[in-house]
Amino acid sequence: MQADEQRLIARILDGHAEDFGYFLERYGSEAFAIVSRLVPQQEDAEELTQDAFVRAFNRLETFSGHSSFATWICRIAYTTTVSWLRKQRMQYVSIEDQPQLSDTEVDNTLEDESRISDLRRAITQLKPKEQTLINLFYYDERSLADIAYILDVEAGIIATRLHRIRRKLYLLMRHETGR
Numbered sequence: 001m002q003a004d005e006q007r008l009i010a011r012i013l014d015g016h017a018e019d020f021g022y023f024l025e026r027y028g029s030e031a032f033a034i035v036s037r038l039v040p041q042q043e044d045a046e047e048l049t050q051d052a053f054v055r056a057f058n059r060l061e062t063f064s065g066h067s068s069f070a071t072w073i074c075r076i077a078y079t080t081t082v083s084w085l086r087k088q089r090m091q092y093v094s095i096e097d098q099p100q101l102s103d104t105e106v107d108n109t110l111e112d113e114s115r116i117s118d119l120r121r122a123i124t125q126l127k128p129k130e131q132t133l134i135n136l137f138y139y140d141e142r143s144l145a146d147i148a149y150i151l152d153v154e155a156g157i158i159a160t161r162l163h164r165i166r167r168k169l170y171l172l173m174r175h176e177t178g179r
Contacts, residue, residue, distance in 0.1 A: 005069055013061055020057050027070050028053070031077040037135050038081045038128070048084055052077035067149050075150040122172035130165050137162060
């Protein structure tokens with residue numbers, strides 16, 4: 001964590017609540033990205049992101065600084081959203097509704113495009129928590145330690161789950177193509 005942010009947190013805890021806007025400005029889009037991958041309606045995602053920041057503000061004294069503030073707020077956003085989804089009994093958003101790899105990242109051969117299409121279809125068949133893990137690791141490029149903190153599990157468990165998910169994707173793609 002940056003020393004400037006530590007001083008800012010100390011100021012906020014000393015009664016300068018208006019300084020919390022810095023964190024909303026700096027990390028709001030990251031938290032919103034986590035929420036919007038789980039909640040289909042933008043208005044709900046925005047409200048849940050705001051709820052996460054309110055919770056962070058109310059629990060600011062519990063922030064230890066062992067992780068980055070970004071990771072801490074993303075964990076709060078994730079748990080807030082999962083709790084809300086459980087209450088709403090809503091379905092998670094399919095990864096097909098999320099931004100996909102850009103054309104510059106994909107070789108334009110038909111075979112490669114077909115494999116990517118197969119992969120996207122396979123990802124949609126994953127459980128919501130598996131899709132979230134894929135999003136955090138591959139799309140958001142989060143470290144295993146950050147993901148472990150956000151999801152409140154050990155980093156070794158995350159590595160194991162990623163391995164299993166990759167194997168599952170391989171089998172789903174193989175089944176899909178009949179190879």
